Amino acid sequence: MNIAQITVSGNVGADPEIRMVNDTKVANLSVAVNEGYTNKQGEKVEKTHWYRLEAWDGSNGKGLVSSVIEPYVKKGITVFAQGFPIIEEYEKDGVTHRSFKVKLAGAGSTFRLAGKASAEGGSAPASKNDADDDIPF
Template sequence: MINKVILVGNVGADPEVRRFDSNTPVANFRMATSETYTDKQGVRQTNTEWHNIVAWRGLAEIVEKYVKKGSQLYVEGRLRTRSYDDANGVKKYVTEIVADTMKLLGRREGENQNDSYSYGQANSAAITSQVDAIEAEGSDDLPF
């Protein structure tokens, strides 16, 4: 079976990064994706979907350093649904994407339009290298 999600969108608010007792970081943020189409009357419509993204360990550290509200991201991960009981004892369900891979897209604040491509390409490559190195360290934890 395959459980794979690929998203390209914009971060809706600054990520929240927490650390557990073992100092394991986890980052949570919401990301918007949009679809634009023309309806039967010829009117252009845009539908926006919001996604809850969760990043762990090394990827969470990269989110903490580089991702902020408005960042454009490419995210690959898997879909997970979990449940919990709220304060009133009502069961709530949360669907989220657990990120495996992330790339920063677009340009950094303060850069002009001509610099955006080289920054995005260099920055994405640097972050991908960091994530690969972090994942290689923990490769003994793989279940297969």
């Protein structure tokens, strides 16, 4: 069996872009992952790495995009995603370029909002649990 998977956890840089592809919702979003380290001179260095995520709804229209991303994901929210790394090649002005993205589709993908239950394969996040309000102690 062959497998390639990448995990990204960070803050969404802008509200997701939602579009339709053959009657299926697709969301594109960028996630900032911050890296901090100390260089040889003892100085703290902060770097931000941007990851493009492409999430696909299930064929039933009740998948990851409709149930989680469209209603809940906004600029600044922290997310956790696991998906398939995609490297696309394209040519522009006679020069070949490469583009990297993380594809979230199907059972091999996981997407969570910070503090929410997993939305694997397109399931909705857990709703807020108010059961603790009923505990008498």
